[in-house]
Amino acid sequence: MxxxxxxxxxxxxxxxxxxxxxxxxxxxxxxxxLPDRPMSVQEVADLLDASPHTLRYYERIGLIEVDRDASGYRTYDTDAVRRLVFLTRMRLSGMPIRDLQHYVSLVDQGEGTVPERLEMLLEHRDTIRRQIRQLTLSLAATEYKIATYGGETAP
Amino acid sequence: MxxxxxxxxxxxxxxxxxxxxxxxxxxxxxxxxLPDRPMSVQEVADLLDASPHTLRYYERIGLIEVDRDASGYRTYDTDAVRRLVFLTRMRLSGMPIRDLQHYVSLVDQGEGTVPERLEMLLEHRDTIRRQIRQLTLSLAATEYKIATYGGETAP
DNA sequence: CTAGAGCTTTGAGCGCGCTCCAAGGCAAGC
DNA sequence: GCTTGCCTTGGAGCGCGCTCAAAGCTCTAG
Incomplete structure (x- = not known):
C-alpha cells in the first residue's frame, strides 16, 4: 500500500x-x-525535512539519545527515528520544546506517568483543533480577499 | 444573524x-x-485578543496609521479596526510581518498593485492549506498516540 | 485636590528555536 | 599523501515578534 x-x-x-x-x-x-539499518544524521534530516543542526540540538537538550559508531558519528536506529518523527510532528503542530522535554522526562520515568502523558496529548489535541479552526477562518478571510480582488476561486 | x-x-x-x-x-x-465610534487601543486589543503593546508595535513598523484625539490618545476608526482584523488574521495564519509590510506598501501604491497583492494572497492561501494539511496529520498522530495509551476517542 | 490607572514616546530587552562558528577528526577519491 | 566534504564538540549568534522600561501626560473616582 x-x-x-x-x-x-x-x-x-x-x-x-x-x-x-x-x-x-x-x-x-x-x-x-523507515529503513531498518541505522541512519546518519543527514539521512534522518532529509527524512524529517529538518536540518542536521536541529537534530543535534534536540539531542543536546535531552529530547533524544543517539548512539555513536566507531568513529564517533551519530547513528539513528529505528526507535530513535520513530521518536524524532513524533517529536517533529508535535513541533510542527506548535508544541513548545519545553513541553516536549517534560513529555520525554515522563517517558523516562516509566509506565506510571502514562496518565499525565495522556493528559498532555489530550490537551494538545485540543490545541491542534483550535489551530485548524483558526486557520480555516484565515483561509476563508483570504478567499474573501481574493474574491474581492477578482481572483480565481478555489480549484 | x-x-x-x-x-x-x-x-x-x-x-x-x-x-x-x-x-x-x-x-x-x-x-x-464593529462599533462605528472610534475605539481606544485597549478596546481594539480586547476585540482582537491582542495586547495594546502589539497594536502600537504594528503602528510603529508602518502596518497602519492611527489617529489621535485631542489628548494625543490613539483613536481607531472603523477602517483602522478592519485593517487590523485583516492583519491579525494573516499573522495568525503565519504570514511574516515583513510580508505584511510589503502588502501594506502595495496598498499604499494604489490600484496598480492589485495583481501583485492578488499573487501574494494566492500564495498565502496555499500556505494555509499546507498548514491545515500538516495539522491534520499531527492531529491524527496525536489521536493515534492517545489510542495507544488507551485514552478516550474523539467526541 | 489627589491618587491611581492608563495613555504617550523612544529605545532596549527577551524568549524561542534554531543556526552557525571554530577547531579538529574521519572517509573517499585523485 | 592530499584534498574535499561531512562529521564531532561547545559555545556564541541571530531573526522574529513581541514585550517591557522610563519618564511624563491625562482622565476618573473619591
Whole structure:
C-alpha cells in the first residue's frame, strides 16, 4: 500500500475517529519508509525535512539519545527515528520544546506517568483543533480577499 | 444573524468555494460587531485578543496609521479596526510581518498593485492549506498516540 | 485636590528555536 | 599523501515578534 494511499485513509479515518482503522493505518504509516539499518544524521534530516543542526540540538537538550559508531558519528536506529518523527510532528503542530522535554522526562520515568502523558496529548489535541479552526477562518478571510480582488476561486 | 451562525455558514461555504455566499457572509462577518465610534487601543486589543503593546508595535513598523484625539490618545476608526482584523488574521495564519509590510506598501501604491497583492494572497492561501494539511496529520498522530495509551476517542 | 490607572514616546530587552562558528577528526577519491 | 566534504564538540549568534522600561501626560473616582 502506497504512503499516499495510507495517508488518505488516515485522513478519512479522522472524520470518524472511532474507527479502529486509525491505529492500524498509523502503525503502518509510522513504520513505513523507515529503513531498518541505522541512519546518519543527514539521512534522518532529509527524512524529517529538518536540518542536521536541529537534530543535534534536540539531542543536546535531552529530547533524544543517539548512539555513536566507531568513529564517533551519530547513528539513528529505528526507535530513535520513530521518536524524532513524533517529536517533529508535535513541533510542527506548535508544541513548545519545553513541553516536549517534560513529555520525554515522563517517558523516562516509566509506565506510571502514562496518565499525565495522556493528559498532555489530550490537551494538545485540543490545541491542534483550535489551530485548524483558526486557520480555516484565515483561509476563508483570504478567499474573501481574493474574491474581492477578482481572483480565481478555489480549484 | 448571530456571529456563530455566520461563522458556521462561512465554514460550510469553504467546502464549496465557488459559492457566492462567501463574500456576502464575510462582508457581514467583518463588519459585524464593529462599533462605528472610534475605539481606544485597549478596546481594539480586547476585540482582537491582542495586547495594546502589539497594536502600537504594528503602528510603529508602518502596518497602519492611527489617529489621535485631542489628548494625543490613539483613536481607531472603523477602517483602522478592519485593517487590523485583516492583519491579525494573516499573522495568525503565519504570514511574516515583513510580508505584511510589503502588502501594506502595495496598498499604499494604489490600484496598480492589485495583481501583485492578488499573487501574494494566492500564495498565502496555499500556505494555509499546507498548514491545515500538516495539522491534520499531527492531529491524527496525536489521536493515534492517545489510542495507544488507551485514552478516550474523539467526541 | 489627589491618587491611581492608563495613555504617550523612544529605545532596549527577551524568549524561542534554531543556526552557525571554530577547531579538529574521519572517509573517499585523485 | 592530499584534498574535499561531512562529521564531532561547545559555545556564541541571530531573526522574529513581541514585550517591557522610563519618564511624563491625562482622565476618573473619591
Amino acid at each position: 502506497a504512503t499516499e494511499e495510507l495517508l488518505q485513509k488516515a485522513l478519512d479515518a479522522i472524520g470518524e475517529p472511532d474507527s479502529p482503522l486509525i491505529k492500524e493505518v498509523f502503525d503502518r504509516l509510522v513504520t513505513t519508509d | 448571530a456571529t456563530e451562525e455566520l461563522l458556521q455558514k462561512a465554514l460550510d461555504a469553504i467546502g464549496e468555494p465557488d459559492s457566492p455566499l462567501i463574500k456576502e457572509v464575510f462582508d457581514r462577518l467583518v463588519t459585524t460587531d
